[in-house]
Amino acid sequence: MPRWRALPEELDPQVREFAQQLRRLVERSGLSIAAVADRTGYSKTSWERYLNGRLLPPRGAAEALAEVTGTDVGHLGTMWELAERAWSRSELRHDVTMEAVRVAEARAALGEFGPAPQKPVKAGRRAGAARQERREEPQGPEEGADGKVRTALRSEGAPVRTGLPRPPESPDVRAKAIPLHGPGGPGRRRRTAVLFAVGAVGALFVAVAGVLLLGADGDEGKVAGGTVATPGVSTTAAPPAGVKCTGGDCSGKDPEDMGCGGRHATTAGSATVGSSYLEVRYSKVCGAAWARITQAVPGDGLRISGTGAGARTESGRVERGTDGHTRMVAVPGPGQASACATLLSGRKGCTVPRAPAPAEPGPTG
Numbered sequence: 307m308p309r310w311r312a313l314p315e316e317l318d319p320q321v322r323e324f325a326q327q328l329r330r331l332v333e334r335s336g337l338s339i340a341a342v343a344d345r346t347g348y349s350k351t352s353w354e355r356y357l358n359g360r361l362l363p364p365r366g367a368a369e370a371l372a373e374v375t376g377t378d379v380g381h382l383g384t385m386w387e388l389a390e391r392a393w394s395r396s397e398l399r400h401d402v403t404m405e406a407v408r409v410a411e412a413r414a415a416l417g418e419f420g421p422a423p424q425k426p427v428k429a430g431r432r433a434g435a436a437r438q439e440r441r442e443e444p445q446g447p448e449e450g451a452d453g454k455v456r457t458a459l460r461s462e463g464a465p466v467r468t469g470l471p472r473p474p475e476s477p478d479v480r481a482k483a484i485p486l487h488g489p490g491g492p493g494r495r496r497r498t499a500v501l502f503a504v505g506a507v508g509a510l511f512v513a514v515a516g517v518l519l520l521g522a523d524g525d526e527g528k529v530a531g532g533t534v535a536t537p538g539v540s541t542t543a544a545p546p547a548g549v550k551c552t553g554g555d556c557s558g559k560d561p562e563d564m565g566c567g568g569r570h571a572t573t574a575g576s577a578t579v580g581s582s583y584l585e586v587r588y589s590k591v592c593g594a595a596w597a598r599i600t601q602a603v604p605g606d607g608l609r610i611s612g613t614g615a616g617a618r619t620e621s622g623r624v625e626r627g628t629d630g631h632t633r634m635v636a637v638p639g640p641g642q643a644s645a646c647a648t649l650l651s652g653r654k655g656c657t658v659p660r661a662p663a664p665a666e667p668g669p670t671g
Contacts, residue, residue: 313359318396324389325359327382328371332357335375345583345600346370347573362393373576373660374583546570549591556594556634557618566592566634574640579647579655582606586645586657587631594634596620597645602628608647612637 310329313322332342339357343350348367355361363371365386372382545552548565561567566589574595575586582602588595597610602624611619612635624630637643646656 311358316396317359318389318392320392321362321389321396322359324362324385325357327385328363328368329357331371331375331377331382337374341600342371342374345374345585347571362389365390370573376578545591551592551594553593554636556592557636558620558633561587561589561592561594561596561631561634564592564634566594572640573660575644575657575659577645577647577655577657580649580651580653582647582649584608584645584647584655584657586610586640586643586659588637588640588643589634590640592634593636593638595637595640595643596632596634597622597647598629598631599624599647600629602630602647603650605650606630606647607649608632608645610635610643610645613642613644614638617642 313325317325332339335342337345339353340350343353346353346367347370348363352361352363352367356363356367363386365383368382368386369379371377372379549570550564551559551566556564556566561571567587570591571587571589573585574588577584583600585598585600586595587598595610595612597608597620599606599608604624604626606624607621608623608630609619609621610632611617617637618635620633620635622630622632632645635643641659644657644659646654648654
């Protein structure tokens with residue numbers, strides 16, 4: 307019986323209930339974490355995080371665990387939806403709290419630097435400034451002997467007498483400036499030559515573009531139906547590192563030897579036959595599928611069959627241990643193959659296709 311760590315105290319009640327339900331399913335099945343990871347296609351590290359409440363499992367992982375343990379997928383999916391909404395609310399509250407903490411810290415840090423204190427002004431300086439302001443106040447109009455008011459206004463352009471010595475006038479340096487070239491100077495000729503060269507290059511570019519668009523009159527530039535001939539581009543992507551076959555080249559070969567298992571494979575169908583667990587393993591990068599059985603006994607047989615015209619069938623038998631798999635058959639998609647098992651006890655069964663779950667790196671193929 308696995309021993310679990312205490313769930314985090316800050317965990318939402320609905321997320322806590324969902325994590326406890328996952329633990330009960332694993333305990334009732336009697337499987338280890340490594341066995342759960344091998345059968346569901348999700349890594350052992352991920353399941354440790356899911357079961358300890360550190361991370362909410364994706365819906366595909368919860369559905370895979372339900373199939374492995376014989377639990378109703380719909381009921382467990384309903385609990386997952388409630389836990390997912392609670393998890394999202396918790397993350398939002400955490401973000402708001404952290405933002406408030408950062409704002410408070412910023413305000414506290416800025417509060418340490420208050421407004422700069424004003425420097426005291428000495429009495430002597432204050433009195434001198436007051437006298438200076440009085441001297442600078444504009445004088446009102448003066449009344450002459452003839453009774454008319456004299457103003458300080460002067461006609462435009464007339465000099466204003468201030469009683470102060472006039473500064474020496476700056477010499478006019480414009481007369482000594484270097485004269486610009488006239489309309490026919492060398493600067494204008496250079497600009498005209500540059501513009502002419504640019505125009506010639508532009509005309510040449512237009513002519514070359516017209517020739518390329520029109521093309522030659524020979525058969526090489528003509529395409530039936532008025533379409534434009536384009537060079538063929540290969541859309542076949544190179545397989546990932548470690549993958550040694552794709553499509554029909556994988557038929558009849560071992561998935562482990564060809565690098566098609568592990569993180570490149572997902573469970574496309576499953577069934578429980580007796581006490582054994584039967585799967586259809588599908589690799590998208592290899593374009594092939596194979597049958598895998600666990601908790602079997604030596605002598606149990608299994609078979610993988612493709613669908614459609616020209617489909618192949620591969621059979622296998624558990625030689626030793628409790629696990630076994632067949633060789634691969636090429637299939638166009640995850641729902642194009644089925645697996646069947648015939649146990650020594652006489653029990654028989656075949657897989658039921660299901661939607662593939664998002665694959666995480668797993669320990670085996």
